[in-house]
Amino acid sequence: MTPPLAVDIDGTLTDGTGALDPRVMTPLREWPEPVVVATGKALPYPVALCHFVGIPTRVVAENGGAAYLEDDDELVFVGDREAAQRVVDAYRERGYDLGYGDVDLTNRWRETELAVSLDQPLEPLRELAAAEGMNLFDTGYAYHVTSPGVDKGTALEAICDRLDRSVEEFAMVGDSENDAAAFERVGHSYAVANADDAAKATADFETEASYADGFLEALDAIRSL
Ligand SMILES: O=C(O)COP(=O)(O)O
Numbered sequence: 001m002t003p004p005l006a007v008d009i010d011g012t013l014t015d016g017t018g019a020l021d022p023r024v025m026t027p028l029r030e031w032p033e034p035v036v037v038a039t040g041k042a043l044p045y046p047v048a049l050c051h052f053v054g055i056p057t058r059v060v061a062e063n064g065g066a067a068y069l070e071d072d073d074e075l076v077f078v079g080d081r082e083a084a085q086r087v088v089d090a091y092r093e094r095g096y097d098l099g100y101g102d103v104d105l106t107n108r109w110r111e112t113e114l115a116v117s118l119d120q121p122l123e124p125l126r127e128l129a130a131a132e133g134m135n136l137f138d139t140g141y142a143y144h145v146t147s148p149g150v151d152k153g154t155a156l157e158a159i160c161d162r163l164d165r166s167v168e169e170f171a172m173v174g175d176s177e178n179d180a181a182a183f184e185r186v187g188h189s190y191a192v193a194n195a196d197d198a199a200k201a202t203a204d205f206e207t208e209a210s211y212a213d214g215f216l217e218a219l220d221a222i223r224s225l
């Protein structure tokens with residue numbers, strides 16, 4: 001039987017430039033079981049993706065900090081945004097910047113964590129996050145200052161309770177260390193070939209193809225589970 005599906009966005013539904021690969025739209029729309037889009041991006045991104053793909057809004061955003069299910073119309077936030085803010089303030093005091101300009105659409109709708117651009121120095125951010133007791137994810141797309149215990153795995157498990165499904169039923173496809181905690185919980189986890197070491201180490205399977213080609217390859221494998 002086809003399992004419910006959890007899917008990451010960046011590096012998994014995209015091509016190497018970060019653009020959504022249009023070939024992912026139809027299989028997502030036609031997936032016969034619930035699809036949960038689980039991302040490090042802020043909430044509007046996966047909500048818009050579900051909207052434009054034409055599937056029910058079932059999303060985990062901010063690396064697990066925010067979760068919304070259309071089924072029960074409940075929006076759940078977890079994480080210490082103020083602690084993330086303190087880390088970022090201290091980073092700025094040292095003369096660094098988040099790297100997203102004045103308007104900063106990357107963080108504008110972020111409510112539980114903060115992201116810093118990859119072109120900014122990592123080590124001082126890592127040091128300041130540790131001093132504040134916060135975690136740091138390097139997704140390959142951004143650095144995220146997140147709260148301990150908040151991750152896609154914990155959020156997916158909470159969503160499963162609300163969907164009346166078990167997390168072990170799910171298959172998940174992803175590409176980076178922010179997917180690892182969910183990979184450990186789901187029954188069938190797939191790292192695309194471009195995935196980082198943490199994702200590959202926790203995934204049950206690795207696809208031969210990269211990016212969206214890897215996602216499509218994983219879907220073929222998942223359909224025949
Ligand atoms: O926002 C990021 O850094 C990565 O996003 P993703 O979890 O969809 O890959």
Ligand SMILES: [Mg+2]
Binds near residue numbers: 009010012139176
């Ligand atoms: Mg990703």
